Amino acid sequence: MRDVSIIGIGQTPVDEHWGKSLRHLAADAVLAAIQDAAVERADALYVGNMLSGVIAGQEHLGALIADFVGLRGIEAFKVEAACASGAAAVRLGYVAVAGGLADVVIAAGVEKMTDESNEVVTSGLAMAADGDYELPHGVSFVAINAMLMRRYMHVYGVSHDDFANFAVVAHQNAVNNPNARFQSSLPTSRFLDAPMICEPISLMDSSPIADGAAAVVLCATELVKDPARAVRIRASAVATDCLSLHDRRDPLRLDAVEMSAQKAYMQASVAPTDIDFFEYHDAFTIMAALSLEASGFARPGRATELAREGAIALDGRIPVATMGGLKARGHPVGATGVYQIVEAVQQLRGEAGANQVAGASLGMTQNIGGSGATVVTHILEA
Amino acid sequence: MRDVSIIGIGQTPVDEHWGKSLRHLAADAVLAAIQDAAVERADALYVGNMLSGVIAGQEHLGALIADFVGLRGIEAFKVEAACASGAAAVRLGYVAVAGGLADVVIAAGVEKMTDESNEVVTSGLAMAADGDYELPHGVSFVAINAMLMRRYMHVYGVSHDDFANFAVVAHQNAVNNPNARFQSSLPTSRFLDAPMICEPISLMDSSPIADGAAAVVLCATELVKDPARAVRIRASAVATDCLSLHDRRDPLRLDAVEMSAQKAYMQASVAPTDIDFFEYHDAFTIMAALSLEASGFARPGRATELAREGAIALDGRIPVATMGGLKARGHPVGATGVYQIVEAVQQLRGEAGANQVAGASLGMTQNIGGSGATVVTHILEA
Numbered sequence: 001m002r003d004v005s006i007i008g009i010g011q012t013p014v015d016e017h018w019g020k021s022l023r024h025l026a027a028d029a030v031l032a033a034i035q036d037a038a039v040e041r042a043d044a045l046y047v048g049n050m051l052s053g054v055i056a057g058q059e060h061l062g063a064l065i066a067d068f069v070g071l072r073g074i075e076a077f078k079v080e081a082a083c084a085s086g087a088a089a090v091r092l093g094y095v096a097v098a099g100g101l102a103d104v105v106i107a108a109g110v111e112k113m114t115d116e117s118n119e120v121v122t123s124g125l126a127m128a129a130d131g132d133y134e135l136p137h138g139v140s141f142v143a144i145n146a147m148l149m150r151r152y153m154h155v156y157g158v159s160h161d162d163f164a165n166f167a168v169v170a171h172q173n174a175v176n177n178p179n180a181r182f183q184s185s186l187p188t189s190r191f192l193d194a195p196m197i198c199e200p201i202s203l204m205d206s207s208p209i210a211d212g213a214a215a216v217v218l219c220a221t222e223l224v225k226d227p228a229r230a231v232r233i234r235a236s237a238v239a240t241d242c243l244s245l246h247d248r249r250d251p252l253r254l255d256a257v258e259m260s261a262q263k264a265y266m267q268a269s270v271a272p273t274d275i276d277f278f279e280y281h282d283a284f285t286i287m288a289a290l291s292l293e294a295s296g297f298a299r300p301g302r303a304t305e306l307a308r309e310g311a312i313a314l315d316g317r318i319p320v321a322t323m324g325g326l327k328a329r330g331h332p333v334g335a336t337g338v339y340q341i342v343e344a345v346q347q348l349r350g351e352a353g354a355n356q357v358a359g360a361s362l363g364m365t366q367n368i369g370g371s372g373a374t375v376v377t378h379i380l381e382a
Numbered sequence: 383m384r385d386v387s388i389i390g391i392g393q394t395p396v397d398e399h400w401g402k403s404l405r406h407l408a409a410d411a412v413l414a415a416i417q418d419a420a421v422e423r424a425d426a427l428y429v430g431n432m433l434s435g436v437i438a439g440q441e442h443l444g445a446l447i448a449d450f451v452g453l454r455g456i457e458a459f460k461v462e463a464a465c466a467s468g469a470a471a472v473r474l475g476y477v478a479v480a481g482g483l484a485d486v487v488i489a490a491g492v493e494k495m496t497d498e499s500n501e502v503v504t505s506g507l508a509m510a511a512d513g514d515y516e517l518p519h520g521v522s523f524v525a526i527n528a529m530l531m532r533r534y535m536h537v538y539g540v541s542h543d544d545f546a547n548f549a550v551v552a553h554q555n556a557v558n559n560p561n562a563r564f565q566s567s568l569p570t571s572r573f574l575d576a577p578m579i580c581e582p583i584s585l586m587d588s589s590p591i592a593d594g595a596a597a598v599v600l601c602a603t604e605l606v607k608d609p610a611r612a613v614r615i616r617a618s619a620v621a622t623d624c625l626s627l628h629d630r631r632d633p634l635r636l637d638a639v640e641m642s643a644q645k646a647y648m649q650a651s652v653a654p655t656d657i658d659f660f661e662y663h664d665a666f667t668i669m670a671a672l673s674l675e676a677s678g679f680a681r682p683g684r685a686t687e688l689a690r691e692g693a694i695a696l697d698g699r700i701p702v703a704t705m706g707g708l709k710a711r712g713h714p715v716g717a718t719g720v721y722q723i724v725e726a727v728q729q730l731r732g733e734a735g736a737n738q739v740a741g742a743s744l745g746m747t748q749n750i751g752g753s754g755a756t757v758v759t760h761i762l763e764a
Contacts, residue, residue, distance in 0.1 A: 053436050054435050060464040060510045060625060063463070063623065063638075064625050067623070073637075073638070076463075077463045077470045077473075078461070078462040079462075081442060081460065082441055091457075095477055095478050095481060099478065099481010099482055100481055101480060101481050129442075130446070131440040240444065240445040242449040373442060373449075
């Protein structure tokens, strides 16, 4: 197996891109990544996307985008794993390059969510849950997370207020990210006063829907021409769980997060204490807490304590969501996993500007599909 | 790179499966393949599917089906490349095993199309075409193929009647396939009298929509326990083209078919004359003709002549659609590419019953997405 590096990154601002079609948005990110990587060709393109069928009425994104960016002819597919589609595309690129079947692969994620009504988007996102056993009860994705949060508060005796820090830190980090959806800080008081969407989940527990695209260029490390800017993929690991909450061993234990993280630690021969920052999947604050715990950064029930102690801030023990996370950078679902990796590369190159994590050399990204049914974890090294 | 073999196959009948959900249908095929392979575990599951979002309101099929067949935890994604989604899943499995990142991978294809109205299915299939440049003109997929067929007839001076043999042969081969949608022969007179759907494409030029699932188990050849039943993958090749007809170099030259087939021949170090049978993508008779030509089995404009001479029959020079093809076995879009490979394995194991191609040792399968924008070609060897 060959060592794999990321040699180029590209991203569009996360925003409402009403003036750009899906393919234009994707092309902006892919062409930026190609330019950043200074490559002229690629062997394959994998595109992470969840909702193009129900929102844009367009599938077949692999060939569509390959052609549109000037790579007509190359191998190209769309991959879907709900909100983990983006990192799934990177994972497939990693497999192809590590295994020697390709030298250079582009992995992209793209999602346009703001062209349609909230009803269409909410039903679209619900396709990440179990359509036979969860949706007939009328639950949306917010409701599923609300059940998790309610149980977490009950079992561990924490209050809704205790989750504030996850949102506050994310917004603080987004202030200096020109690609973030919300480039504004969030006073704790605003978190505490936020209207409830689905109790106990408030507006400020929730990541926003958005349009966006991000891309990375993967290359066999032995072929990298500019090693100084390349970021090595030390681990790439996927695990799955059942889609529906009621069928889990313990709803508060995200088994797939744990399995995926443990596999990644083993591949990289590192422990959670070695990780310098963590781009986690804070679709809701409860997901932030559960993934910190299942990934080994906090004991069960103690993630809010970790956050309260300042450990998740940029100068803390385990900085998270360093460019704003899903909460403030925004969550264009099929693109999110690639944004996380793009931002990790910015950190590891020392290009994160005001948000630079001092001395960052090992970063972890984790993209979660559904309420924890598909988890893709990567560990990257400067 | 490691040699890869297919050690297990499974399929459901292609039919209207109103009594089974998407996951049940997929599980039937996957569990049959697992049993056939006599394996107890797999490292990953890739699921080819195009329309589950718009028809079943369900995405996230990777984790869903992995869990449902008892493989909770393993890496699992859905892959989409329009009607080539099935073979794309097999391709990704091949990449993982050949590259050494997995030892055993299950590749499945599943599609349920008959639960919804024809309007929903027709618009769903149209997502394989260019949503910005083709669909605004009101063309459906039948119409796109009708334009190709009309031009073919004009340029090469052949008549609609000349296409009869593609459909007649497919139906003849389906008579003995218990999994085929139409297990009935098609008299040439019925082809000639068939009602037009979109001139010059008649009902009998067209493959039927259907429900179905198929699966294969891939394994590193060095780990195969029962070599007598294993079928080697000698080539796995993908090529893409633009989605829209108007942007092609020549609409009658399927460039991606040609590139994909040429790559496959090179990988396997064989020529078209070495291929004993060809599971081609006869979604419409015009696609059958164009893919025979672009794959090197007939010169441009001469495919109908090849068919008239009997070369595509089971005892001909290049038997096609040996178990009924898309035309008569049926075309559950995301599953079709896996059905083709399952049927090729049946031939190469000598398990094709009355349809056995005598002495078949090298078979080719070709799955086409859209009107030729994604093409996945495999060459298999007994």
